[in-house]
Amino acid sequence: MEPECCWTKETVTAVECPFISPDETDLYGSLRRRLVARCLECPLFSADLERMTGEGRPEASVLRILRDEFLLLKSRLDTMIGFLDSRNMEIQFLHEIGALLQTSLLELDEVLSVALTAITAGKGFGMNRAFLLLADKERRTLKGSLAVGPRTYEEAWEIWEEIGRTDFSLKEMAKHFHDTKLSAEKDKFHDILERLAVPMDDTESILIRSLQERRPILVQDAFHDSRVDPDLAHTLGVDSFLILPLLTRNRRIGVIIADNFITKKPITLEDMRSMETITFPVAFAIERAALYDRLHEDLRKLMLANTRLKEQQELIVRLEKMALLGKVTSSIAHSIRNPLMIIGGFARSLLKNIDENDPNKEFLETIVREARQLEDTLSEALGYADSMAPVLDRWDINELVGNVFAEVQSRAAREGVTFTIRLAPDLPMIRTDYRQMAYCIKRILLSSLDAVTPPAQISVATRGDGDDILVEIRDTASRPVRETGEAISRPALETRTETENLELSFCSVILENYCKSFTVDEDNGQGTLYQLRLSRNKEEERHE
Template sequence: MPISSDGTLSSSLADRELLAAGECIAVVDDHPDITELLGIFLQQHGFVTISAGSAGELWRLFDNSKIALVLLDIVLPDANGVSLLPELRAQQPDTAVVMLTAATSLDTALLCLRHGANDYLTKPVRLDALLNTIRQVLGQRRLALHARQYQHQLEKARQRIERTHRLSISMIGSYLRITDLNTLVQAMLTGITAHEGLGFNRAIALPFSKDRKFLVGRYAIGPISQEEGASIWQDIQRQHLTLDDLLKNLHRSPPGSGDAGLLSRIRGFKIDAGASEHLALRALSERRIFVVRNGQAEYPVPEDLIRLLQEDSFVIAPLFSPERTLGVVIVDNFISHHPITAEQLHALESFLSQASLAIEHCSLYQTVQDKVAELEAVTRELHKNQEMLVNSGRYSAVGHMAAQLAHNIKNPIAAIGGTAQFLKRKVADRDIRKFLDMMVVEVDKLEKILADLSSFGDTIEPVYTTALLAEVARNAGRLCRQDMVERHISLTCDFPEELPAIELDPKLIQQVLVHLLVNAMDAMPGGGEIVMRLAAEGEGQALSLLDRGQGIKDAMLKNVSDPFFTTKTVGTGLGLAFVHKVLADHHGHFVLQGRLDGGAEARIWLPAHSCQT
């Protein structure tokens, strides 16, 4: 409200703007001619007026009218205006009061002001003075109402910030404590749906599948009916569960997150990642929240989402880290049907930003754990191979074979160790650095084992056991996985599930397959695909390794099994000789041949029974 140079409120605002919609001025006097005169005058200046001739009539006017200001005569037939002021202030605190009286006593004026009147005018009233007084009093009233409204908004904002702060502390504590990705996502959904959290009725997470070809329904918290919602709420109240209680006991499954209900409904639901027009994929590509109200949104709303939720008002929010998109979260108020406010959307966006970073951190943590586990598995396997070599008799070409084995494993181990050292310099997180230190230690162990292997050789006799040839082949593939990734080579396994176990030495056959896989990789310097195909054949099983490499000339095929024959710049040529010897000891055989469409096929055959003599 503008202020004039003399300190009074300016009347530059239109008089009608001093009253909110539906508000009016009440003229209360026991003389009808006065109420009529003042009413006409005020209406000419844009004010809406009503009139009363007594205190009783005034109270009845409050029942049906929004009275912003009362022009109140002190002397009324049924009450004294001054004694009426305290009751007016108590019951109608937002209504301003200007007293009108024929008395000119200063004591009377002060008495009115002490009892809550906003101003005081003596009769006969000058109309211009009345108008200025009304404008000033209504302007002051409007400023007071706005101040109260702003104070209320500030209090709500303070409460919201305090609640968000408490939620952040609880969630950060959980994120730092949880290392399992499934549990962490469950914690995120709990924070979204808890009363102390964001307070949504339901939350669903659709992360990407491992091959990132689909968004898949995997996590959910919330009811599918009013009855289930009431039951969940009663359980929480009965157990006096707080948000911290729910987060600390995620292993018990929060209420509404069991295998029945919403979770069972979303399992099996998926969205093709190539469907870029789908609203969920738009949320990811544009990295922003979409609000669906009554089945309508900025873009067409897919029917599959409405069928899944059985609700036509919901929010789709993206989960993403700085490096990649992680999936989407869908929230709604299926039970309460409360509208989702802009404040809730801002809180959800901030909450999911924090959650996305926690998910990415957890994924990195699990990746490091997986790498450590792989290194430990390789270490154990090398220990077994070392024991096999030590416990067997001397092999005539042991030095050459050990050198070949060391050559085949040295580069992947060096790459793993170098990568671990590089990551230690880049990563600040102490937990991750601890696992990287473990990786470096494991690499050192491997290098020592390789050094020991180079000093031993064996005349190896098979130690037969019953095993699945498919599983032995998979283990060989795992040992070569890192080398394949670095060389941009993929491995495809075509293994029928119905093939039975056969008698073989898993360690020796695994070594054979590793030799063949390394040869196939060496034949494809530009990358490509290796296919391992297993089938029943005669009294045993045949395993073929097919590559798209350089192939081998027919003239060389008869020499490939000779010791020290090789077509490589580096190598001893003992690899295929070792393969032949192991298969001969197993009463099997080995064939290497070129393919008409390019590349080569290495094929081994093993009998179902060892034929031990």
């Protein structure tokens, strides 16, 4: 009887073998390949074996044994090929993760995005959720830092549909997560991350035990496992989860907790071994990112220190110039003072003995008045020269301005000038030399008093302006001024006397050291505005 299967024919047609697919037409002309690929699994071949066995033919049992062994070996081979394919994909995936972590990422959030995306992505290890806990800077507490994954079935489906549409690579998925979802994921899992905090010396905690024993731990029944803290089990809300320690050679970086909260798919030992392979490169990348951050901070501090050193060097140079100026000022003042006192004394003596109607009386009074003013100026100059080295301390600018205002107010009242003051509340302290700053503000006020004609107004105000503090002095004197207060070191106001110019020159030298700027401008055509811009010195406040 002819066999039902085509296994005895060298060549066949499509009609004779309906089990050959259209893309396998080469099997029609090769008995050897057709026998291996199709005949041994063909139901018609099995029917032929049954018929041959029934006929008592001895080759039937041999063919049956050979067929069964072949199919068994083929099944094993297919399993091995599938295993090797999966391992090859896993190796390629791990290589991609390692290359990505170790070659291009220096920001900590980028490293964390890659690590958690690799664990939860379908192209990665395919876990539903991943939680990252990192040791704090003091290495005292393990704290929840970041989490990735859905919290509901609906959210899970949305995520899976999005992944299906985009077909991103691991690098693209991690970048997309970092750019668009990082903050949202932190907020979404904020309540869980807040509760995931364990002291590093809590040896009873299964998380700390994983770090101490330097091995991953697979928990299969969290709610009944004596090793698991009930609070941890309820916080995660799953029976099964995997703990992966993040360790470098000498440091415990943190742990990753992964679970299948949505699908409830069991986590196998094979899953654990696969994910364990990425823990070292992740830990290394996290430590490198942390070191980079510290290096960046140290560099910032070094640059700040260099800036402060440069400022101190410039201050030393200015102080040396001020000391020299003090010596010159003192020498000139002493040279002028003696003949000036003689001139003033003679003028006063003559004034006492002169007749009331003498036409020279007015000239003598002018000499006495100007001599007295010059003597006062020289006294101020000598006092300034004697204290050229500044005594820096923290002062309330409102108190300083208020005290100077009180000293000058009585003279303003005598001369019929309206004096007003407006001090802004809650201004921070400034670092300055009280005596020298008060001297400058007083000289500006006296200069304004000398310039205005009663009835006139002079106002003093303080206010905050961003990171600065402004001291503003306004008067109603009309006189030409230069565009910037920098010119006040020279005769800035063309109508001033030589005495006034000398006084303002002293002020310019002093204010150069304590003010960010000192300007003198027209006040909308109604007078003159003196403006001192002082720094809040916030950097110094932080260091003190």
